[in-house]
Amino acid sequence: MNAQHAASRSVAPCHECSRRESCLGGALVSEDGLDNPGVQRLVIDRGDHLFREQDAAEALYVVRGGALKTYVVSAEGDEEVQGFQLSQDIAGLDALGTPTYRNSVRALSRTWLCRLPAAAVRERMMGSERMRDRLLAAMSHEFDRLHGMLHRERCSAEQRVAGFLVTQLDAQPNHDAEKAEITLPMSRSDLARYLDLATETVSRVFTRLQDRNVLRTSGAHCVITDRAALSNLA
Amino acid sequence: MNAQHAASRSVAPCHECSRRESCLGGALVSEDGLDNPGVQRLVIDRGDHLFREQDAAEALYVVRGGALKTYVVSAEGDEEVQGFQLSQDIAGLDALGTPTYRNSVRALSRTWLCRLPAAAVRERMMGSERMRDRLLAAMSHEFDRLHGMLHRERCSAEQRVAGFLVTQLDAQPNHDAEKAEITLPMSRSDLARYLDLATETVSRVFTRLQDRNVLRTSGAHCVITDRAALSNLA
DNA sequence: CGCGGATTTGACATAGTTCAATTCGAGTGG
DNA sequence: CCACTCGAATTGAACTATGTCAAATCCGCG
Numbered sequence: 001m002n003a004q005h006a007a008s009r010s011v012a013p014c015h016e017c018s019r020r021e022s023c024l025g026g027a028l029v030s031e032d033g034l035d036n037p038g039v040q041r042l043v044i045d046r047g048d049h050l051f052r053e054q055d056a057a058e059a060l061y062v063v064r065g066g067a068l069k070t071y072v073v074s075a076e077g078d079e080e081v082q083g084f085q086l087s088q089d090i091a092g093l094d095a096l097g098t099p100t101y102r103n104s105v106r107a108l109s110r111t112w113l114c115r116l117p118a119a120a121v122r123e124r125m126m127g128s129e130r131m132r133d134r135l136l137a138a139m140s141h142e143f144d145r146l147h148g149m150l151h152r153e154r155c156s157a158e159q160r161v162a163g164f165l166v167t168q169l170d171a172q173p174n175h176d177a178e179k180a181e182i183t184l185p186m187s188r189s190d191l192a193r194y195l196d197l198a199t200e201t202v203s204r205v206f207t208r209l210q211d212r213n214v215l216r217t218s219g220a221h222c223v224i225t226d227r228a229a230l231s232n233l234a
Numbered sequence: 235m236n237a238q239h240a241a242s243r244s245v246a247p248c249h250e251c252s253r254r255e256s257c258l259g260g261a262l263v264s265e266d267g268l269d270n271p272g273v274q275r276l277v278i279d280r281g282d283h284l285f286r287e288q289d290a291a292e293a294l295y296v297v298r299g300g301a302l303k304t305y306v307v308s309a310e311g312d313e314e315v316q317g318f319q320l321s322q323d324i325a326g327l328d329a330l331g332t333p334t335y336r337n338s339v340r341a342l343s344r345t346w347l348c349r350l351p352a353a354a355v356r357e358r359m360m361g362s363e364r365m366r367d368r369l370l371a372a373m374s375h376e377f378d379r380l381h382g383m384l385h386r387e388r389c390s391a392e393q394r395v396a397g398f399l400v401t402q403l404d405a406q407p408n409h410d411a412e413k414a415e416i417t418l419p420m421s422r423s424d425l426a427r428y429l430d431l432a433t434e435t436v437s438r439v440f441t442r443l444q445d446r447n448v449l450r451t452s453g454a455h456c457v458i459t460d461r462a463a464l465s466n467l468a
Numbered sequence: 469c470g471c472g473g474a475t476t477t478g479a480c481a482t483a484g485t486t487c488a489a490t491t492c493g494a495g496t497g498g
Numbered sequence: 499c500c501a502c503t504c505g506a507a508t509t510g511a512a513c514t515a516t517g518t519c520a521a522a523t524c525c526g527c528g
């Protein structure tokens with residue numbers, strides 16, 4: 001059986017996925033579960049590119065596990081980080097209406113993904129209210145994220161870091177659990193490029209917050225000890 | 235004839251609009267020109283609000299003439315300008331997937347608009363490829379604009395102002411005409427809040443550029459005398 | 469255990485802010 | 499037509515958060 005046969009006869013992984021009720025993929029497959037619009041699961045390693053700026057924008061990617069970094073390289077040659085994608089997040093959404101991707105995406109660690117063909121998504125938008133609504137919701141969510149970034153970059157270094165940490169906490173499954181721990185999947189310099197700060201500044205902010213007993217951090221691991229204080233800062 | 239009759243029997247203004255081939259409105263009305271999905275033209279005065287943060291997001295607005303400012307008021311009480319909308323631009327697009335608007339929009343000068351009911355737009359996305367494609371294109375365009383803003387705010391004050399001016403020039407009908415003149419519809423302080431600079435800084439940059447013979451400015455009017463130099467700066 | 473990149477710390481430089489003072493300019497009324 | 503007014507814009511001077519460069523330290527991995 002060659003790849004084509006496999007694609008046309010296999011059942012999309014979404015049908016048995018626990019997230020099918022909220023995921024874009026769940027709206028992509030028909031409810032009877034018979035057709036396969038070409039959804040594929042894949043895994044990429046740390047450092048691998050999912051796609052690059054100017055590549056043909058042929059798919060959206062939903063993160064199942066791991067972490068991605070979205071970035072562009074400016075005319076002056078330095079990397080500008082536009083965002084990180086963790087579980088449930090979508091990469092490539094901003095290119096659904098254009099022929100090519102406008103930014104590059106690479107894995108910060110081994111990452112598990114679902115690949116949704118852009119053509120199938122656009123096609124299904126017309127047949128399924130669910131798909132249309134989930135997609136519009138996802139896009140509005142991305143607009144919110146960008147507005148949030150814009151807001152954060154208009155704040156002080158301390159507020160940027162605090163705001164980032166709060167966002168990470170809020171995105172966690174156990175939203176308001178006692179133990180507030182985060183494992184930061186990105187390096188200090190990636191974080192700095194995301195917040196538009198010098199790595200040294202990010203570092204200094206972390207130490208300052210540590211001195212004030214707001215958090216404790218060692219490398220990628222970060223324990224928030226005074227969540228209220230952090231929220232007040234942001 | 236009451237308002238309801240007028241709405242159901244009138245023909246949408248899009249049918250005779252010169253921009254129907256590129257505008258979202260042109261895709262909203264059916265090709266036979268019989269139904270009216272509720273498109274309305276309206277005019278608002280300088281300072282009037284089109285909508286405010288938290289209002290029910292019931293429509294998109296296409297600018298036919300004039301100028302709008304999109305902004306939010308931060309927790310600290312200061313106004314953050316997220317963008318300006320001039321002819322052909324769309325306001326409210328980022329709220330198409332949410333029940334309420336996430337920002338406020340007001341007129342910088344008398345402004346002519348078309349109001350497209352959000353429900354009709356969402357509905358028509360499913361019946362018309364044209365509508366779907368124009369909408370996705372408009373959204374990707376808005377993503378580009380936000381990415382551009384992020385990039386610009388990571389540059390020096392001079393680059394921000396130059397970049398802004400270049401964008402304004404590029405958006406003009408006579409894209410590459412000899413005479414490069416712009417009439418800035420917004421105050422220096424609105425521009426400053428948009429670029430995330432102090433008004434004083436914006437002012438200083440303008441004088442500096444004038445001293446270097448890149449442009450001449452008096453109030454709202456601005457003549458670019460060295461377009462190449464401006465592009466190089468940005 | 470030791471290497472090399474990542475992170476942290478320190479000292480100094482600077483772009484942009486802030487606050488205060490001055491000038492400009494569009495309306496307004498005599 | 500000109501003076502007057504008041505907000506907007508510009509200019510000036512001092513201050514500060516953050517960047518830059520360099521050195522020290524940490525940490526994961528072979």
